[in-house]
Amino acid sequence: MFRKPDKMPKPESLDAVGESSVRQLIAQGKHKVALERAKQIHKASASPATEALVVDAYAARIRALLDHGLLVEAKALSDLVRERYPSAGASIDQLRTSAEARQGNLDALLRPLNDPAISLEQRTSIEEAVGREVTDLAALAECPALGAGHPLRTGARALHKAFEAVTSQLVPEDALVLPEVSRRSPLAPWKMLIRAIGCFYRREDEACRRYLEAVPPGSAASRLAPALLAMADGGSRNSLPHEAAVLVSGVTQERAGLRAALQELDRAFAADDERRILKGIRNAAAECRLHCPALLEKLKGYMTVRAVIADIDSDHALPAMGGHPRKDAQFHRLFARALEATSDSKHYTFACAIWAAFLEKAKDEGWFTGHGPEAAMLYIRMAELLRVVPGHLLEMSQASARKEIDDPEAFYYLYPELLYERACAIDPHSEHFSKWLEWASTNRLAASSPEKIAEMWHAACPQDLAPLLHLMTSAERRKSFHKAIAILDKAEAIDAVHPAVRRARLRLMFANAVRQLKQRKPRLAERTLLVIQGLPQVRQGDRRAFLAALRGICSAIYGSTKATEAAVEKLTRLLDSAAAANFVIAGAASACNYQFSVCSPADLSEKELAALPAAIARVCALAEDIGWTFTPRRGWLEVAARSLRERRLELSSGQLRLLAKVALRAEYPEMAYMASAAGLALGLADEARFLLLRAQALPEWLWNRRNRCIAAAISLARSAKDSTLIAEARNLPTSGSGELSIEPDELEEVRRRERAANVYPTRQDPGPIYSSMEPEELCDCPACRRERGEPVDEDEEPDLGDLSFLDNMPLPEGVPPVIARALVEEIKQSILRGESPDELLDRLGVGGKKRRKGKRR
């Protein structure tokens, strides 16, 4: 049974709960509700405590009214409270005085300051009220309650004057020292505010922020801080009170109209609508002139450039924007860049002319001098632009320029050679020479030889390796090995461990020895071979075999059979194969214009025959290493192919690739195909390379399969990030559509079917056919286009490829139908072959007089 406990917890008194809720509401700023609740509590149980609670709620409400600037309402309410609750006297009086002070009636607030006996506490309280409430500096400056020389009046006078000044004109910092207002004065926050406003107008935003931070939060002056910060930072104005938002709008210009006009003009350019563009230009220029005149010239520059690119008649565009833009360096740069951005090489010569004009303007305007690195970079930029222009277009531009003035210097910007030359003369930088050399090496318009440029480069930058390597290779190509070796000496002095330098020494020495043997100068060759023997590089791989081969040839030229036999024996020992020894010495002898042969396929044992593919691959590797082209005779390759086909040889991926390459070089695609099949069987490692070799080995009529193999190789190389292989594949000729993209499932199918296709294709057995993967080529003739529902011009000529119209031609009278059909067939073939009617008639033996040679049109 429920039993009332002996001691129930004492409930909190109603007054305490009510008071706490009222105080909470006041703290939350809900003054009106707090006042109603306090009144109810007081009405329910009136006591001094509840009266004090009501007075506090009233005081909070009056303060809120004051904060909202409702001074009349605040005063009326304080009068009412004073009358109804006499006990509230002091606190309400203070609020009333605050209200008066805000209205500029400062007498009541300030009069006590004239009393010499005023307590420190009261003085402090008044001064705090001044700092918190006084917003009318003029009223304070003229307040009769204080003497004319009172610091508050003199300070307020100075502040008022300064406030009017900073809000009306630019005022320098030193004019805002305001010594009349001390640091401890209740008006000190005003001094900080005025300085902040001064900084804001002088665009010293950082200093403005610092001054605002020094304004105490509760002070009267602090009420301007949010607006000033919004203006300085360009932040949001949404949270500002109405008056502050009005101030911000008034001070900072609104550009909504201009923004809308520019957006519309952007849309018009995107739509490529001339009428709309011209209207947009007119509106944007008018808005800009009105609301942002400082931007007008820049905007006109942009609009002019965009109008030119959009092919708008300048006779219409320029009047719409109110005349030409200022043609300064900025404008020319913008124009040139816009022409570049068209990515149309036809515009590039014009872009170069504009860049040349930019250079002149930039020099005049003091951007840079005409002989500094900036000018050099500009010349290089123009030259690089001209590289993209097709040669015939560039020559046409140069020819038309020459018609005006026959001096290339006047139109230097149309001549890449002059541009590179100027850039390198001004700023002899490796990058500039490199670009010039690259251009001269590949361009037929180059007047200076690449060697001359490389020599200039070497003279300007003696520590650069690139020009020396170029000169060395060039000398090597001309077979000036002495000169090449002399250049190599210089290159070695700069960077002896550079891979190109390291490889070059042995290659050049061997080439020199071969030439000496070719010239039948065995003594000289012997000396060279002795030097080669001393090189550390010669000990790597099979290089000593080539040295032995050259020694053998040297001995043979001397006629020393014994020495020759010794050399061949050494060679065979080094390569561990009579066949390989034969290839090396026969190849070296052939390079020296000498006949030398050790053995033929018939001389080989069964074991050596089995090892023949490996021997060929080994010699191929040696040849690649020392820069010698090795192509064995067809007979040897046929034996090797037989061995490859009939025996299960264990050849590495590298050996198979070398075999495939040498077979392609020897125009023996069947063997290359066989090597690729063996390579594909090895697995994933070099699959892309073998697919590429497979593509090269396929007969031309299998162009579709060939394209698919190339596409698959590219796709696999892309996955392996093998850019060299991708470049190699892209350089191969393709047929048909030339489409080299492949879907993942198609790739898998190509890989699977090519791995399975081990037999060289024939007409009877072509192997995998991928016709479903090749994109369908749509016929472009009018009839087919009409059938597909595509638009066809009625005046369009019939497609010459479609010769069916010949079948419907009326037959000439008296010609038997069989003869007529044969004739029509012959005419069709003739058209497809591209023969002229005369040639057809000549071929049919019905032509008239034969034309003389050289007279045929």
Add this chain to the structure above:
Amino acid sequence: MNPWEALGIPEDASEEQIRAAYLGKVKEFPPERAPEEFEKVRDAYDSLRDPRRRGRLVLLGPDPTTPLVSLLDGLPGERKFVGPKPWLKVLNGR
């Protein structure tokens, strides 16, 4: 960021002007007090003091195909003098 803007100078500023602007900005943003701003200023100065880098930036210039409305971005707002009255209205709350 545009290095000329970072240093508060025009694009045709001479080397002396670039250096003077840099020193001014270093005083405004000393590395020990404003390391991030100093970093930006330093980067801008490094871009402009090397003539080749400066040349590359000069040739790069603004993008001519940029939307025209973007010309308003970063444009310093006008600061009109409106006299004391609108300011006082904010102070008086009316």
